[in-house]
Amino acid sequence: xxxxxxxxxxxxxxxxxxxxxxxxxxxxxxxxxxxxxxxxxxxxxxxxxxxxxxxxxxxxxxxxxxxxxxx
Amino acid sequence: xxxxxxxxxxxxxxxxxxxxxxxxxxxxxxxxxxxxxxxxxxxxxxxxxxxxxxxxxxxxxxxxxxxxxxxxxxxxxxxxxxxxxxxxxxxxxxxxxxxxxxxxxxxxxxxxxxxxxxxxxxxxxxxxxxxxxxxxxxxxxxxxxxxxxxxxxxxxxxxxxxxxxxxxxxxxxxxxxxxxxxxxxxxxxxxxxxxxxxxxxxxxxxxxxxxxxxxxxxxxxxxxxxxxxxxxxxxxxxxxxxxxxxxxxxxxxxxxxxxxxxxxxxxxxxxxxxxxxxxxxxxxxxxxxxxxxxxxxxxxxxxxxxxxxxxxxxxxxxxxxxxxxxxxxxxxxxxxxxxxxxxxxxxxxxxxxxxxxxxxxxxxxxxxxxxxxxxxxxxxxxxxxxxxxxxxxxxxxxxxxxxxxxxxxxxxxxxxxxxxxxxxxxxxxxxxxxxxxxxxxxxxxxxxxxxxxxxxxxxxxxxxx
Numbered sequence: 001x002x003x004x005x006x007x008x009x010x011x012x013x014x015x016x017x018x019x020x021x022x023x024x025x026x027x028x029x030x031x032x033x034x035x036x037x038x039x040x041x042x043x044x045x046x047x048x049x050x051x052x053x054x055x056x057x058x059x060x061x062x063x064x065x066x067x068x069x070x071x
Numbered sequence: 072x073x074x075x076x077x078x079x080x081x082x083x084x085x086x087x088x089x090x091x092x093x094x095x096x097x098x099x100x101x102x103x104x105x106x107x108x109x110x111x112x113x114x115x116x117x118x119x120x121x122x123x124x125x126x127x128x129x130x131x132x133x134x135x136x137x138x139x140x141x142x143x144x145x146x147x148x149x150x151x152x153x154x155x156x157x158x159x160x161x162x163x164x165x166x167x168x169x170x171x172x173x174x175x176x177x178x179x180x181x182x183x184x185x186x187x188x189x190x191x192x193x194x195x196x197x198x199x200x201x202x203x204x205x206x207x208x209x210x211x212x213x214x215x216x217x218x219x220x221x222x223x224x225x226x227x228x229x230x231x232x233x234x235x236x237x238x239x240x241x242x243x244x245x246x247x248x249x250x251x252x253x254x255x256x257x258x259x260x261x262x263x264x265x266x267x268x269x270x271x272x273x274x275x276x277x278x279x280x281x282x283x284x285x286x287x288x289x290x291x292x293x294x295x296x297x298x299x300x301x302x303x304x305x306x307x308x309x310x311x312x313x314x315x316x317x318x319x320x321x322x323x324x325x326x327x328x329x330x331x332x333x334x335x336x337x338x339x340x341x342x343x344x345x346x347x348x349x350x351x352x353x354x355x356x357x358x359x360x361x362x363x364x365x366x367x368x369x370x371x372x373x374x375x376x377x378x379x380x381x382x383x384x385x386x387x388x389x390x391x392x393x394x395x396x397x398x399x400x401x402x403x404x405x406x407x408x409x410x411x412x413x414x415x416x417x418x419x420x421x422x423x424x425x426x427x428x429x430x431x432x433x434x435x436x437x438x439x440x441x442x443x444x445x446x447x448x449x450x451x452x453x454x455x456x457x458x459x460x461x462x463x464x465x466x467x468x469x470x471x472x473x474x475x476x477x478x479x480x481x482x483x484x485x486x487x488x489x490x491x492x493x494x495x496x497x498x499x500x501x502x503x504x505x506x507x508x509x510x511x512x513x514x515x516x517x518x519x520x521x522x523x524x525x526x527x528x529x530x531x532x533x534x535x536x
Binding site: 013034051 | 206286315375376378379380382383386397400403408409411412413415416418419420421424426427428429430431432433434436
């Protein structure tokens with residue numbers, strides 16, 4: 001882990017990963033905002049994890065098979 | 072410079088004057104060009120005035136009308152495109168410094184369809200950088216500067232279709248096209264006091280429009296009235312082989328069998344929470360009007376974390392759509408300090424979280440399909456507050472507020488909505504009433520909104536700033 005990611009054990013993994021990859025381009029104030037943003041996304045994800053899902057609950061993706069031409 | 076008052080008329084009023092010879096497409100285009108270049112610039116509503124293209128199109132429209140070739144209600148009507156729509160003859164900057172010189176050699180499908188309908192594209196209109204998908208907090212988040220509100224130049228026009236809302240509200244254009252991923256049509260419509268229609272996801276092709284969130288992006292009109300929104304949607308709706316999400320369902324305006332009364336409206340029981348008192352008063356007054364054409368019942372909305380799902384989906388899809396500028400560092404050229412930082416987090420959202428959001432989304436879609444099947448529209452305030460002063464910043468807390476509770480689920484489920492002015496609130500700024508309906512029920516929403524506007528005059532109010 002680079003020095004950009006800091007040593008805060010409470011830091012969300014998203015913040016650690018973002019600082020590892022992009023930290024060199026950010027100043028201290030920006031790093032602070034990045035960590036705050038990551039915390040907010042972690043909270044949002046935590047709220048979603050409280051919603052009970054079963055194995056059969058598929059995502060609302062837009063995948064469609066492309067109809068190929070007959071060979 | 073005084074703006075030509077003809078630009079403040081509705082599409083049908085202008086159409087009558089065009090056909091009677093009282094005005095002409097070239098006169099209207101010239102008036103719009105002058106208005107946008109003066110008052111439009113003061114509002115930061117304009118990116119590019121397309122004089123050559125506009126006058127060429129206006130001359131063709133004029134020759135056609137003179138020769139008896141009438142393309143319909145939009146023939147000869149000037150309009151503006153949010154600067155995320157590709158159009159030959161002007162840069163398409165997406166509101167963002169990294170794309171300031173970007174030029175496309177083709178027209179977006181909506182631009183092409185409006186040209187086929189005889190409408191005259193006059194300008195590319197300002198927008199929040201990258202349609203707000205980078206999580207902006209600052210209200211000047213556009214390379215063109217803060218979108219100023221015609222009702223008060225120190226207040227915000229709303230986002231992300233800032234220029235579209237401001238130009239229509241200031242009577243510089245009869246209509247404009249905006250886009251909505253989450254609130255970007257209905258919010259500027261609300262703050263600027265115009266009518267704005269968010270069509271059902273898939274109703275309008277997005278080909279040639281900047282992609283922010285493939286599963287949420289929609290295009291729609293902002294105009295003087297619901298009637299005008301219907302006329303524009305009639306021209307731009309329909310399938311497009313270049314956008315696989317566009318559908319073949321037909322849309323015609325006006326609907327041949329449009330109902331005028333007997334509607335069932337639902338209003339969320341907690342709609343007053345977090346809503347400004349002036350907006351509460353205006354909505355209560357609107358409900359009285361709606362009771363003239365139907366019934367209003369309070370309902371409890373399902374407790375699904377819609378706002379959180381929308382936030383994760385938009386951030387993750389946006390980080391993918393703009394992976395190039397995040398990776399190469401051009402994201403640091405964005406104007407808003409928050410937009411230079413947040414995308415780095417967005418690009419690290421785990422696939423697990425994105426997919427969970429998309430799985431929860433299905434519950435949202437199913438729940439709201441059941442609700443909207445029972446009612447003709449869910450009504451409520453479009454926004455819980457009037458346009459903020461430009462010195463304010465947006466609250467991006469992790470959990471959504473209860474005001475305007477239908478925004479997140481409505482967009483997640485791809486439902487249509489129309490926002491219409493319903494009075495003035497705090498600081499004399501416009502307030503707005505929103506109708507959200509079942510998928511593909513734009514005709515019904517337009518009938519309802521038109522009936523409301525027949526009984527009120529809020530949509531006729533013009534700013535004096």
